[in-house]
Structures are given as C-alpha cells and as structure tokens.
Amino acid sequence: MEAATAAATGEDCCVKVAVHVRPLIADEKLQGCKDCVTVVPGKPQVQIGSHSFTFDHVYGSTGSPSSAMFGECVASLVDGLFQGYNATVLAYGQTGSGKTYTMGTGFKDDYQGGIIPQVMSVLFDKIEILKHQSEFQLHVSFIEILKEEVRDLLDPSFLNKPETANGHAGKVNVPGKPPIQIRETSNGVITLAGSTEVSVTTLKEMAACLEQGSLSRATGSTNMNNQSSRSHAIFTITLEQMRKLNSSSEIGANDTMNEEYLCAKLHLVDLAGSERAKRTGSDGLRFKEGVHINKGLLALGNVISALGDEKKRKEGAHVPYRDSKLTRLLQDSLGGNSRTVMIACISPADINAEETLNTLKYANRARNIQNKPVVNRDPMSSEMLKMRQQLEYLQAELCARSGGSSEEVQVLKERIAWLEAANEDLCRELHEYRTRSPVSVIDHCEKDAYDDSTCNVKTDGLKRGLPITAPDYPMSETTGDSREIEEVAKEWEHTLLQNSMDRELHELNKRLEQKESEMKLFGISDAETLKQHFGRKIMELEDEKRAVQRERDRLLAEVENLAANSDGQTHKSEDIHAQKLKALESQILDLKKKQESQVQLLKQKQKSDEAAKRLQDEIQSIKAQKVDFCTLQMHN
Ligand SMILES: Nc1ncnc2c1ncn2[C@@H]1O[C@H](COP(=O)(O)OP(=O)(O)OP(=O)(O)O)[C@@H](O)[C@H]1O
Numbered sequence: 001m002e003a004a005t006a007a008a009t010g011e012d013c014c015v016k017v018a019v020h021v022r023p024l025i026a027d028e029k030l031q032g033c034k035d036c037v038t039v040v041p042g043k044p045q046v047q048i049g050s051h052s053f054t055f056d057h058v059y060g061s062t063g064s065p066s067s068a069m070f071g072e073c074v075a076s077l078v079d080g081l082f083q084g085y086n087a088t089v090l091a092y093g094q095t096g097s098g099k100t101y102t103m104g105t106g107f108k109d110d111y112q113g114g115i116i117p118q119v120m121s122v123l124f125d126k127i128e129i130l131k132h133q134s135e136f137q138l139h140v141s142f143i144e145i146l147k148e149e150v151r152d153l154l155d156p157s158f159l160n161k162p163e164t165a166n167g168h169a170g171k172v173n174v175p176g177k178p179p180i181q182i183r184e185t186s187n188g189v190i191t192l193a194g195s196t197e198v199s200v201t202t203l204k205e206m207a208a209c210l211e212q213g214s215l216s217r218a219t220g221s222t223n224m225n226n227q228s229s230r231s232h233a234i235f236t237i238t239l240e241q242m243r244k245l246n247s248s249s250e251i252g253a254n255d256t257m258n259e260e261y262l263c264a265k266l267h268l269v270d271l272a273g274s275e276r277a278k279r280t281g282s283d284g285l286r287f288k289e290g291v292h293i294n295k296g297l298l299a300l301g302n303v304i305s306a307l308g309d310e311k312k313r314k315e316g317a318h319v320p321y322r323d324s325k326l327t328r329l330l331q332d333s334l335g336g337n338s339r340t341v342m343i344a345c346i347s348p349a350d351i352n353a354e355e356t357l358n359t360l361k362y363a364n365r366a367r368n369i370q371n372k373p374v375v376n377r378d379p380m381s382s383e384m385l386k387m388r389q390q391l392e393y394l395q396a397e398l399c400a401r402s403g404g405s406s407e408e409v410q411v412l413k414e415r416i417a418w419l420e421a422a423n424e425d426l427c428r429e430l431h432e433y434r435t436r437s438p439v440s441v442i443d444h445c446e447k448d449a450y451d452d453s454t455c456n457v458k459t460d461g462l463k464r465g466l467p468i469t470a471p472d473y474p475m476s477e478t479t480g481d482s483r484e485i486e487e488v489a490k491e492w493e494h495t496l497l498q499n500s501m502d503r504e505l506h507e508l509n510k511r512l513e514q515k516e517s518e519m520k521l522f523g524i525s526d527a528e529t530l531k532q533h534f535g536r537k538i539m540e541l542e543d544e545k546r547a548v549q550r551e552r553d554r555l556l557a558e559v560e561n562l563a564a565n566s567d568g569q570t571h572k573s574e575d576i577h578a579q580k581l582k583a584l585e586s587q588i589l590d591l592k593k594k595q596e597s598q599v600q601l602l603k604q605k606q607k608s609d610e611a612a613k614r615l616q617d618e619i620q621s622i623k624a625q626k627v628d629f630c631t632l633q634m635h636n
Contacts, residue, residue, distance in 0.1 A: 015369040021061035022098035033349035039063040084262035084375035088333035093345030094355035095273030103270040124203040137240040142213030144231035150180040153213030154196040235268040299324035308365035
C-alpha cells in the first residue's frame with residue numbers, strides 16, 4: 001500500500017484539539033471540591049485561574065454538549081476513512097479525568113455514548129449506504145501498552161483466563177508466542193507484527209471485539225479511580241475498499257480500470273492517565289505501573305513539544321518518537337500521515353487544578369502539530385488514476401481541437417485513410433515479391449536490365465507508385481505513414497540491388513573458375529616441356545633428313561660409275577639402284593611431311609602461348625572487377 005503523493009491531496013493539517021470537561025464526580029463532591037474550570041460561553045475557551053486557553057472545541061461543564069463531540073470532531077474522520085485517509089482520536093488527561101468514559105471503552109455507565117461505539121455504528125451505516133458502489137473489508141485489532149510491553153487484547157488465548165494475582169483480569173502471556181513487535185515499513189508506515197487482526201462484517205462482531213479487549217485490558221483500583229486503566233489502549237479499525245469510480249471518471253470498458261483500492265486505519269486511543277503516586281496512593285505494583293505510565297506520557301509530552309514548537313520544527317529538530325512504544329506507535333498520528341483529533345479530558349475539581357493546567361498546556365501545544373494526511377491508495381490504483389487523468393486530459397484536448405477546426409480534422413482523416421490504403425497496396429506488393437523465389441526476383445531484375453533499365457529504375461517505379469507529395473499536402477507535412485511507405489520502398493530497392501549484385505558476383509566467380517582451370521591446361525611449366533619436346537623432335541627429323549640425303553647422293557654416284565663399266569650387268573644393277581633410289585625418295589618425302597607437321601605444331605604452340613597470356617590478363621581484370629563489386633556491396 002502506497003501513501004499517495006501530493007497529487008492526491010497531501011494537505012497540511014493541524015492536530016485538532018477538543019477539551020472535554022467532565023462534571024464533578026461523587027468522590028470529588030464528597031471531598032467538597034470546587035469547580036475551578038470556567039468555559040467562556042459560546043467560545044471554545046477554557047479558563048483556569050489566570051490561564052486562558054482556546055481550543056477547537058470545548059465540551060461539558062457549560063461548553064458544548066458532550067453529545068455534539070462525535071458529530072463535530074470525529075464524524076469527519078470516519079468520512080475520511082472512506083476516502084483513504086488515516087485518522088486518530090486520542091484521549092489524553094490525568095487519571096480519573098474521563099478518558100475511558102469519553103472513548104467508550106469502559107463498558108460501564110453510558111458507554112454507548114462514547115466515541116468508539118458511535119464510530120462503529122456510523123461506520124456500518126455508511127457501509128450499508130455505499131455497499132452498492134464499493135466492496136468493503138473491515139479488520140480490528142486491540143492492543144495495550146503495559147509497562148513498555150505491547151499486548152494483544154484480542155488474542156484468543158487470553159480468553160477465560162482466571163484473574164491473576166496482580167489483579168489484571170485474565171491476561172497471561174502464552175509461552176512460546178512471539179511478542180508483538182513494532183515495525184516500520186520502507187515507506188515509513190508503522191505496523192504491529194504479531195497482533196491479532198479480526199475480520200468483522202457486522203456491528204455486533206466489532207462491538208464484541210471492543211468488549212472482549214476492554215474486558216481484557218489491565219485495570220486496577222487507585223485512590224483516584226477505582227477502575228483505573230493501567231495501560232495505554234489502542235483500538236484500530238482498518239477499512240479496505242475496492243471502489244468503483246463514478247461515471248465522470250469512467251473511461252475504459254474494463255472493470256479493473258474503473259476500480260481503485262483504498263485502505264485506511266482509524267486508531268482510537270485511550271491513554272492511561274498521568275498520576276502522582278502520592279495522590280493515587282499507589283505502591284508496589286501500582287507504583288511501578290504509574291512510573292511506566294508517566295514515562296510513556298512524558299515521552300508523548302516531549303514529542304508533542306518537539307512537534308508543537310514551530311521554531312524547533314522549522315529547524316528540523318529531532319522528534320523523540322523512539323523514546324517509548326507509545327510514541328513509536330503514534331508516530332503517524334502525530335506529525336505524520338493521519339488526521340488527528342486529541343481530546344483533552346479534564347476534571348473541573350480544584351483538587352486537580354495543577355494536573356488540569358498541565359493537561360491544558362499540553363493540549364494547547366498539540367494544536368500546533370502539523371500532520372500531512374494523504375490518501376492511502378495501492379500503487380496500481382495510483383498508476384491507474386494517473387493514466388485515467390491523462391486519458392481524460394487527452395480526450396478533453398481532442399474534443400477542444402475537433403470543436404475548433406472540424407475541417408482540419410476532416411482533411412487529416414481523409415489523408416490518413418489515403419495513406420493507409422497506399423500502405424496496404426505496398427505491403428501487398430512487397431509480400432508478393434517476398435514470396436517469389438530469389439531466382440525469379442533476379443530474373444525479374446535482369447529482365448528490367450535487358451529493357452535498358454536497372455533494378456534501381458524498377459524500384460524508383462515502385463516509389464513512383466506512391467504519390468508521396470500528394471497535391472493537397474506539402475512534402476514537409478509527410479506523416480508517419482508516408483515515411484513508412486518510403487522506408488518499405490527503400491528496403492525493396494535495396495533488396496533488388498543486392499540480388500543483382502549477388503548474381504553478377506556469382507557470374508564473375510564462375511568465369512574466373514573456368515579460366516583458371518583452362519590456365520591449368522596451359523600451365524607455364526607444361527608449355528616449356530612441350531616446346532623442348534617439339535624442338536628435339538625437329539632436330540631428330542633434320543638429322544634423319546640429312547642422313548637420307550647423304551645416302552641418296554652416294555647411291556647416285558654409284559649408279560653413274562656402274563653405267564660407265566658394263567652394259568648387261570649395268571642394266572640389272574641399274575634397276576636395283578633405281579628401286580632403292582625410289583624408296584629413298586619416298587622416305588625423304590615422308591620426312592619432309594613430318595617436318596612440315598612439326599612446324600605446324602610449333603606454330604600452334606605459339607598460338608597457345610598467346611592464348612594463355614590473354615587468359616592471364618583476363619583473369620587479372622576479372623579479379624579486379626570482383627574486388628570492385630565486393631567494395632560496392634559493403635557500402636550498400
Ligand atoms: N462526562 C462524564 N460524565 C459523567 N461521569 C463521568 C464523565 N467522565 C468520567 N466520568 C466518571 O469519572 C470516573 C473516571 O472516569 P474514567 O475511568 O473514564 O477516567 P480515566 O481518565 O479513564 O481514568 P484512568 O486514567 O485512571 O483510567 C468514572 O467513574 C466515570 O464514570
């Protein structure tokens with residue numbers, strides 16, 4: 001639960017102080033006490049001796065009737081609970097001054113006229129009225145601080161215990177039960193860990209809790225009060241509500257949007273009375289109790305002094321809340337997040353004049369205490385409230401604008417509709433392109449390239465499809481929608497360009513691979529070997545040719561010699577030689593042919609060398625192109 005911030009009315013408000021003057025009681029009358037307190041008629045002013053004090057209200061002994069106290073001082077606090085404000089009603093005064101009577105925790109006399117019973121009855125009346133617009137949950141706790149120990153008055157294990165030796169009706173701490181601890185949450189809220197919180201749904205149930213706790217409370221008889229409260233008692237009502245917001249705040253259709261969770265606490269405090277041991281006649285246990293009571297009240301007095309002194313407050317003086325459990329528990333009620341009313345109970349008897357004056361001085365100082373009550377709303381509710389307020393503000397602004405220039409709104413609406421339609425078309429187109437296979441996209445792109453235009457030209461065409469500068473609206477007014485369309489077109493253009501470049505790069509790689517494999521065939525080392533091989537072959541053929549020519553010359557010379565020597569034999573050997581010569585000539589012819597084919601091979605080799613060189617040059621240029629493309633892709 002979060003205390004709502006200033007936005008949720010973090011008002012500064014002073015502790016309200018009312019004085020309740022009880023009538024002289026039988027004992028005092030018996031003692032012949034005189035009335036020493038005067039209430040100025042029609043004014044909330046009290047005079048005692050030479051001292052005069054003005055308060056917010058004065059009840060009893062000819063001041064306002066006591067019956068008016070609830071309506072004037074407490075009813076507004078109960079109302080505030082329903083708005084999420086914490087509240088405290090604190091009864092302060094000397095022993096026997098009427099605190100228990102005023103608060104209505106005594107279950108004697110006319111206790112129904114006390115504040116707590118009236119609070120309970122008004123609370124349930126209000127819940128009955130509001131139950132149709134809110135869901136409520138009520139819890140009560142009832143604790144007492146006795147001798148600096150916090151005790152749970154609603155602990156079921158305290159019930160039906162026999163009266164103990166010290167005279168405290170039925171209260172024994174259960175062994176093993178952890179003591180109640182006062183804790184402070186991270187946002188400064190004081191809580192009681194370990195106290196019983198009883199969930200109640202009816203007035204009867206709540207009254208039963210009050211009765212049970214009151215009967216369990218430590219009381220004892222003193223000279224000044226035969227049923228004196230020996231402890232400070234705090235009856236706390238916690239009201240949780242899930243409030244449905246009224247129609248003026250209704251915005252969303254969602255129910256949770258129209259609900260807020262509020263939680264507020266009302267502390268009803270009946271303090272033990274200050275006492276003087278001499279006058280109360282207390283000794284032993286009562287004396288010890290009195291010491292503790294006075295210690296707690298002294299700490300309370302110091303806190304009131306620190307908070308009530310404007311100078312000290314401005315100087316940021318330390319407030320000794322931690323000096324006692326009472327002040328620690330009342331930290332929020334005094335100077336914190338609570339609307340607080342202090343009821344100073346006084347006896348009019350002159351015998352009590354000194355204590356009465358002290359009480360009035362304290363009460364007067366308490367009037368200067370400034371509290372800061374805030375609505376206790378849970379963080380989610382706060383957030384929703386903020387959002388709701390923001391939404392209301394925006395709706396109001398929209399209404400104001402549309403009221404101011406309906407024409408402008410109409411034009412804007414048309415423009416939005418047109419942009420939405422254009423956007424839809426583009427999205428559809430984009431979707432179609434995306435669903436195509438990458439190859440078909442490239443093909444599409446290449447087809448465009450073949451038509452003497454590039455992919456970029458195509459995407460420009462896509463952009464052209466969008467009349468970004470609509471005739472009615474200047475370019476500077478381009479809205480989010482048209483920007484979106486442009487971005488889609490750009491993205492598309494980029495994709496196509498990318499695809500085209502990828503494709504070209506792929507082609508280049510393929511060509512490069514092919515050329516490199518060709519180059520392997522015409523490797524430099526293989527070419528050299530081939531050259532040497534052919535060279536050798538030609539040399540061999542040359543040698544062979546020369547040998548055959550020599551043989552032919554020899555044979556011709558032989559033929560000429562034989563012709564000169566004999567005719568018969570000459571004819572025979574002439575034939576033989578002629579045949580040999582013929583064979584040699586055909587051999588020479590063969591060799592010549594071989595030589596020619598070798599020359600042809602050499603020429604081819606030369607051509608191959610040249611082709612290899614060209615290939616190498618081409619590879620170099622392809623590699624250079626590839627580098628250029630890669631650089632271009634990186635830039636894209
Ligand atoms: N306004 C009143 N009208 C009539 N009787 C009253 C009124 N206030 C108190 N009394 C009576 O005065 C006596 C003391 O009152 P009460 O017990 O309420 O005092 P107290 O301040 O609670 O005392 P303590 O601090 O010792 O508990 C009771 O008998 C009570 O009935």
